[in-house]
Amino acid sequence: MESSRKAANPLRQLVGWFTTPPVTGHWSYRFILYPLLQIIAFISVIALFLSAIAYLLAFLFPEPRPNILLLQQVNRQLPGMIISGISIGFVYAMIALGYTLVYGVLKFINFAHSEIFMVGGVIGFEVMRRIDDAGFIQTWNPVLLITTIVLAAMLSSGLLAVFIERVAYRPLRNAPRLIPLISAIGVSFFLTDFVRAAQALIRNDFNLTYPTNDLEWLRGAIPVAFGEVTVNVKPTSIIIVLGAVVTLVALNFFVNGTKLGRGIRAVSQDQATAGLMGINVNRMISLTFFVGGAFGGAAGTLFGMNVGTITPYVGFIPGVKAFTAAVLGGIGNVTGALLGGLTIGMLEAFLQGLLVYFPALGQRYTDIFVFLILILILIFRPSGLLGERVDEKV
Amino acid sequence: MTLREWLRQPTVAGVLIVAYLVVAIVAVLSLDRGNIIFPLLSTCAFPPLVLSPFVILASPLPGRLKLSLILLVIMIVMPVIGIYDGAYMELVTQICIFAGLALGLNVVVGFAGLLDLGYIAFFAVGAYLWSMFTSNVDTVFNINGWLVPGWTFYLFLLVGVVIAAGVGILLGLPVLRLRGDYLAIVTLGFGEMIRVLARNLDTPINFTNGSQGLSGVQRPPLVPGLSEGATFVTQTMNIRTDNIEPVAYQVLFYFIAIAILGLIILAARRLEDSPIGRAWTAIREDEVAAIAMGVPLVRLKLLAFASGAAFAGAIGVLYGAKQTFVSPESFSLIQSISILAMVIVGGMGGIRGVVLGAVVVTLLNLQVLKNFSLQINALKNIDYVVPIINFHISAWPSQLEPAKYERLVFGLLLVIMVIFRPAGLLPEPRRRMELLADKAEAQDEDADGKAKAEG
Numbered sequence: 001m002e003s004s005r006k007a008a009n010p011l012r013q014l015v016g017w018f019t020t021p022p023v024t025g026h027w028s029y030r031f032i033l034y035p036l037l038q039i040i041a042f043i044s045v046i047a048l049f050l051s052a053i054a055y056l057l058a059f060l061f062p063e064p065r066p067n068i069l070l071l072q073q074v075n076r077q078l079p080g081m082i083i084s085g086i087s088i089g090f091v092y093a094m095i096a097l098g099y100t101l102v103y104g105v106l107k108f109i110n111f112a113h114s115e116i117f118m119v120g121g122v123i124g125f126e127v128m129r130r131i132d133d134a135g136f137i138q139t140w141n142p143v144l145l146i147t148t149i150v151l152a153a154m155l156s157s158g159l160l161a162v163f164i165e166r167v168a169y170r171p172l173r174n175a176p177r178l179i180p181l182i183s184a185i186g187v188s189f190f191l192t193d194f195v196r197a198a199q200a201l202i203r204n205d206f207n208l209t210y211p212t213n214d215l216e217w218l219r220g221a222i223p224v225a226f227g228e229v230t231v232n233v234k235p236t237s238i239i240i241v242l243g244a245v246v247t248l249v250a251l252n253f254f255v256n257g258t259k260l261g262r263g264i265r266a267v268s269q270d271q272a273t274a275g276l277m278g279i280n281v282n283r284m285i286s287l288t289f290f291v292g293g294a295f296g297g298a299a300g301t302l303f304g305m306n307v308g309t310i311t312p313y314v315g316f317i318p319g320v321k322a323f324t325a326a327v328l329g330g331i332g333n334v335t336g337a338l339l340g341g342l343t344i345g346m347l348e349a350f351l352q353g354l355l356v357y358f359p360a361l362g363q364r365y366t367d368i369f370v371f372l373i374l375i376l377i378l379i380f381r382p383s384g385l386l387g388e389r390v391d392e393k394v
Numbered sequence: 395m396t397l398r399e400w401l402r403q404p405t406v407a408g409v410l411i412v413a414y415l416v417v418a419i420v421a422v423l424s425l426d427r428g429n430i431i432f433p434l435l436s437t438c439a440f441p442p443l444v445l446s447p448f449v450i451l452a453s454p455l456p457g458r459l460k461l462s463l464i465l466l467v468i469m470i471v472m473p474v475i476g477i478y479d480g481a482y483m484e485l486v487t488q489i490c491i492f493a494g495l496a497l498g499l500n501v502v503v504g505f506a507g508l509l510d511l512g513y514i515a516f517f518a519v520g521a522y523l524w525s526m527f528t529s530n531v532d533t534v535f536n537i538n539g540w541l542v543p544g545w546t547f548y549l550f551l552l553v554g555v556v557i558a559a560g561v562g563i564l565l566g567l568p569v570l571r572l573r574g575d576y577l578a579i580v581t582l583g584f585g586e587m588i589r590v591l592a593r594n595l596d597t598p599i600n601f602t603n604g605s606q607g608l609s610g611v612q613r614p615p616l617v618p619g620l621s622e623g624a625t626f627v628t629q630t631m632n633i634r635t636d637n638i639e640p641v642a643y644q645v646l647f648y649f650i651a652i653a654i655l656g657l658i659i660l661a662a663r664r665l666e667d668s669p670i671g672r673a674w675t676a677i678r679e680d681e682v683a684a685i686a687m688g689v690p691l692v693r694l695k696l697l698a699f700a701s702g703a704a705f706a707g708a709i710g711v712l713y714g715a716k717q718t719f720v721s722p723e724s725f726s727l728i729q730s731i732s733i734l735a736m737v738i739v740g741g742m743g744g745i746r747g748v749v750l751g752a753v754v755v756t757l758l759n760l761q762v763l764k765n766f767s768l769q770i771n772a773l774k775n776i777d778y779v780v781p782i783i784n785f786h787i788s789a790w791p792s793q794l795e796p797a798k799y800e801r802l803v804f805g806l807l808l809v810i811m812v813i814f815r816p817a818g819l820l821p822e823p824r825r826r827m828e829l830l831a832d833k834a835e836a837q838d839e840d841a842d843g844k845a846k847a848e849g
Binding site: 108109168171172175177178179180181182183185186187188189190191192193194196197199200201204205206316320323364365367368371372374375378379382 | 507509511568569571572573574575576578579580582583584586587590593594727728731734735738791792793794798799800801802804805806807808809812813816
């Protein structure tokens with residue numbers, strides 16, 4: 001009954017089509033065309049929705065400050081806000097994947113994931129700095145350079161995540177639910193200062209500046225014209241978008257198209273039964289941590305390249321935002337993490353662009369808007385946009 | 395008679411305890427401050443003295459004797475040593491403050507099983523409450539500075555309790571229906587929000603003076619006789635002091651902190667054994683079963699939140715007056731985590747354990763780490779070379795200063811404790827029984843399984 005009524009609604013059908021990956025069809029459709037379509041659809045829907053709100057605001061408050069016409073400002077800033085929203089949104093989506101994958105298999109919030117993200121950024125910096133010190137940075141092909149850095153960050157963050165799971169979470173798997181969370185908090189705090197100590201030993205400084213300024217093609221900005229408006233796009237934004245799209249398509253293939261991915265999905269559905277079906281549950285959990293950690297690491301180094309500097313304390317805020325994104329999309333749901341990440345990123349870009357014109361609200365509160373969103377979602381729709389209602393097991 | 399039995403005899407134990415106290419006191423008093431390794435020596439000498447109440451409690455002496463010995467240490471030995479060296483007084487006062495906070499968090503986490511990661515917010519509420527009214531910065535409550543007389547501090551302790559409990563209920567109301575791990579994240583969010591509010595509420599109306607914080611906060615008036623007492627101690631111990639007033643204030647705050655801590659311990663003990671405490675335990679162990687037994691879940695959870703917050707509010711008022719300065723950065727997430735570390739290290743749910751945890755973690759943070767930094771700097775100044783490995787201390791990286799690595803310590807403590815000693819250093823008796831019961835049950839099940847397999 002329920003499902004037939006849902007199917008009758010064409011909008012629901014469309015949403016359902018875009019949020020549930022197809023299980024049949026040609027491989028090029030399932031693993032390349034569909035995920036790309038999905039990403040484009042998400043971006044357009046969110047951008048349209050937020051632009052509509054921005055114009056609604058402009059209609060309601062035509063002149064929030066003397067001599068400033070909000071409509072004009074919105075027109076001028078819209079393309080820029082959308083572009084920066086997409087790039088930061090992809091970063092959040094990649095971090096959110098780590099939270100959501102681990103939550104899917106263990107029903108556990110990996111509080112240390114923000115630090116895995118940070119470590120990815122630091123490793124990316126180390127590799128880039130080493131290449132720069134060796135004098136190769138100008139001669140290497142840009143694609144090769146970026147790929148090397150990102151892969152190094154992915155590998156080290158992934159291995160770190162596996163190691164953390166083995167040492168700090170696995171011994172507590174049968175403990176009461178809050179105990180592994182406390183352990184994860186401990187790991188998170190330990191890692192920030194551990195990285196700081198390591199950097200203090202290596203270079204007696206822990207504000208790490210990516211040597212992006214040494215590269216001509218990474219330094220400037222590319223002007224892109226949108227009608228009358230010209231937006232300066234940072235090359236790193238393009239790298240983030242390309243890198244994120246490639247890795248997300250690869251992840252979709254991995255989860256939905258390979259035997260190992262099927263193993264992960266089985267374990268997240270029912271650990272005990274998966275074990276009985278001959279799946280090595282522990283190995284699948286390690287694999288999940290590796291994949292989630294690798295995505296966190298990639299996000300970390302892309303984020304670091306974009307911002308330019310990274311410190312051991314940089315992980316917390318993006319971590320909370322990405323966690324909010326995961327909850328917004330429906331924690332445990334991979335597609336939801338993508339949707340949630342893009343939404344939070346775009347929302348942040350819009351808020352940063354437009355809150356300036358409302359001095360009473362103030363830009364100073366942008367830091368906590370994400371907490372507000374998180375609290376509101378958890379109170380009113382804890383299952384998120386795409387998640388299913390899961391009752392606690394008794 | 396085995397050695398253990400011999401040691402458990404009251405006379406032997408009494409002599410040993412007294413000897414322990416004497417050695418600890420002499421060790422602290424005999425240190426020469428001119429010594430190049432003074433920071434290291436004081437780090438070794440002071441903890442035994444601070445831990446002596448726990449040693450006395452664990453000894454097989456009769457109850458009354460234990461109590462009088464502990465009172466002796468707390469009311470006489472500590473103040474005298476504190477007057478002898480202000481750093482010790484400061485340290486012990488901080489320990490009392492953190493022990494009170496840890497006991498408050500213990501009500502929420504240990505008794506009721508709700509993980510609160512933003513606990514420091516209630517502490518901030520208390521501290522800002524007193525400071526907003528009495529700092530010499532013009533705030534909305536305090537136009538010309540120090541409108542409220544100093545003695546109202548004692549009234550404000552009560553006001554702090556009420557307001558913080560109110561904030562606790564306000565924050566708890568929307569979120570207490572959430573599941574445990576979500577609750578933790580949301581409380582973390584609330585903690586950060588209170589900090590951001592404190593940082594930004596200087597416009598449009600100045601409540602908190604923003605990120606500059608409130609300085610020149612008023613202190614309660616000195617109790618008559620305190621200065622004279624302190625002067626008497628300095629004279630008999632032959633210590634030169636130019637100005638007795640700061641010393642007297644330190645002693646005053648020490649005694650206020652001890653009094654508040656004593657009240658909190660009493661309150662926590664009464665709560666634990668009351669029907670409310672039993673209901674909290676029921677909620678902690680199994681929510682669904684607790685509901686089935688007719689425990690009003692939301693009301694009791696709110697009560698846990700409010701009582702924990704109330705303790706923190708009173709201590710916050712004390713903290714504001716003691717520091718005479720509050721700023722948003724004193725109330726960050728790391729503080730909440732350090733208090734959580736105290737609860738976990740001591741043992742969730744147990745009062746004695748949590749106080750021990752607070753002592754251990756505060757000592758680590760404020761004495762061990764800090765003194766290591768001082769020690770390294772002192773050795774750097776004389777260009778000391780470590781023998782055998784031939785390491786020049788001057789080559790020690792300036793960024794690798796131990797005092798700045800409290801996160802590393804707290805994090806490591808949390809992980810190690812939950813993995814290797816989940817019940818804490820001094821496990822709460824009931825929890826210890828539960829752990830034993832679990833083990834026995836598991837063995838029973840094993841035996842059953844084997845019997846079935848064989849049968």
